[in-house]
Each structure stands twice: as C-alpha cells, then as structure tokens.
Amino acid sequence: MRNWKILTGAIALGISGALLVAGCAENAPQGSSDTRAEQDKSPTPESADETEAPDAALATPVDAAAPTVIPGCDTMNAVAQQEYQDFGPEHFSEPAGEANFAVFDEQAGPIAQDVMRNARERSGCRWPVHMENTVTQYVAVLSRDDRERLVEALRAEAWPERQLDGASVFTSEVPIANSIAGSIQVNHVFVGDAWASIFYFGGQGDWGYAGSAIKGLLDANPELLAEAAESTPSPAE
CATH class of the missing domain: 1.20.5 (Single alpha-helices involved in coiled-coils or other helix-helix interfaces)
Structure with a gap:
C-alpha cells in the first residue's frame, strides 16, 4: 500500500x-x-x-556640354597679338588689352547690337598693330535663336559667306570717312554657340584675323568644332 x-x-x-x-x-x-x-x-x-535615390552627380548626363570659354586678350587672336608685339608696344600710346563696346556700337547693325545685348557672356579686346591701324575683336556666347537670327540677317543683307576651319565667316568692307585706311574690314565668325566679331581699321585684304579668331576659340573650346555643323544654319538653296 x-x-x-x-x-x-x-x-x-x-x-x-x-x-x-x-x-x-x-x-x-x-x-x-x-x-x-x-x-x-x-x-x-x-x-x-x-x-x-540616385546620386545627383551621377544623374548628370555624361555628354552635358560645358560652358563655352571666352579666351583672354593674349590668346583671343594670336595674329593680332603677334603683330602688336612685332611692331613694338612702346610705340603705342595705349597698350593692347580689354576694349569697351564703342567700336561695336558704332559699326554694327541694329540686329547685331540687339544680339550682343542678349549674349550670355561677352568680352572685347583691342590690338594696335600699326600707327594708324587697330584690330578690335568681340566674342559672345549666344543662344541658338539669337545666333540663327543674326546669321539670317547677314545673309539677307548679302554679306559674302565662306566656310573656314569648320566655322561660318561673313566678311564685308565698310567705307569710313576721315580715315587713312578708307574702310574698315568686318568679320563675323560663328562656331558652335560662339560668335566673334572682328573690326580692322586697315582696309581690304585677307589679314588672317578671322582664321586666328577661330583658332583662339577652338583652342579654348575643342568641343565647339563638333558642334559647329549642327549649330549654324546652312545657306538657303
């Protein structure tokens, strides 16, 4: 139990x-x-x-165009700079360097002046190359609409046009009174979104300033050459 x-x-x-x-x-x-x-x-x-979320820097397109660089006065136009040096800076009362827009406003037409005022960036330089002759060049960065508007205006006024080193160049001789040279040579150069306007108080002739201006732009902006074919309208058939 x-x-x-x-x-x-x-x-x-x-x-x-x-x-x-x-x-x-x-x-x-x-x-x-x-x-x-x-x-x-x-x-x-x-x-x-x-x-x-993706990184903002990586989201930027790899082919985004960099801003166009305007060359400084020592490289903007090598031919004019060299002529100034060869003649001797000591012979001139004013040295080469930055220029105001007085020459442009006096010599350029109303459409060109309006386009210059609308420019994203702009700059001017001058080089005394002889005792009575001076090269003045202006460079501006334009919108596509303003560039096409100016090119169409130059063609409408029958400015002689040629292709030079991948750029469109319009050249004309403008008579001027009370000048030893008798005329001013004006070149309008278009490459990519850059516009160079060159005024030479030295008379007729191919002085090489247009080609030198193109080289100055392309040295500072190699990508402009690739854009030139698409950026400047072709002449009307």
Whole structure:
C-alpha cells in the first residue's frame, strides 16, 4: 500500500512537471522563430541600396556640354597679338588689352547690337598693330535663336559667306570717312554657340584675323568644332 502511494505521487509529480514545462513553452516569447521570420521579411542591404535615390552627380548626363570659354586678350587672336608685339608696344600710346563696346556700337547693325545685348557672356579686346591701324575683336556666347537670327540677317543683307576651319565667316568692307585706311574690314565668325566679331581699321585684304579668331576659340573650346555643323544654319538653296 505504501508503494502504491509512492508510485501515485511520482506519477502526479511527473504530470504536473510536464504541464509546467508545456505552460512555459506556451507563454515563452516568440523570440527565435518570430525574429527569424521578421528578418526574412526585412530587405537585405543589397535590396535596400537599390531603393535609394540616385546620386545627383551621377544623374548628370555624361555628354552635358560645358560652358563655352571666352579666351583672354593674349590668346583671343594670336595674329593680332603677334603683330602688336612685332611692331613694338612702346610705340603705342595705349597698350593692347580689354576694349569697351564703342567700336561695336558704332559699326554694327541694329540686329547685331540687339544680339550682343542678349549674349550670355561677352568680352572685347583691342590690338594696335600699326600707327594708324587697330584690330578690335568681340566674342559672345549666344543662344541658338539669337545666333540663327543674326546669321539670317547677314545673309539677307548679302554679306559674302565662306566656310573656314569648320566655322561660318561673313566678311564685308565698310567705307569710313576721315580715315587713312578708307574702310574698315568686318568679320563675323560663328562656331558652335560662339560668335566673334572682328573690326580692322586697315582696309581690304585677307589679314588672317578671322582664321586666328577661330583658332583662339577652338583652342579654348575643342568641343565647339563638333558642334559647329549642327549649330549654324546652312545657306538657303
């Protein structure tokens, strides 16, 4: 009888222990399995990177055109600069250097003046090359609309046009009174979005200033040559 009581107590103790273990399991935090499930649902570092906004610098098109650079007076027109040096700067009352727009405003037509006022950037230089002769050059960066408007105006006025080193060049001789030279040679050069306007108080002839102006622009902006064919309208058939 005593053994039966002992056996009954052992069975009861075993059952209660089993229930205790089961109860603990039911009430235990769902840490390991639930946490793994949540981790499985969360994005991996790689997928998180894919959802980030792209870097602003990387979003910039790789073929975005750089702003056109206007050369300084020492490189804007190498031919005029060399002639100034050869003649001797000491012979001139005013040295070569930056120029105001007085010559342009006096010699250029109304459409050219309007386009120059609208220019994104502009600059002027002058070089005394002989005692009575001076080269004055202006360079401006234009919008496509203004460039086409000026080119069309020059063609409408029948300015002689030629292609030189990938640029369109319009040249004319304008008579001027009370001058030893008798006329002023005017060149309008278009390459890409750059416009060079050159005034030479030295009479007729191909003095090389237009070609030198083109070289100055292309040395500072090599990409302009690739743009030139698309940027300047072709002459009307």
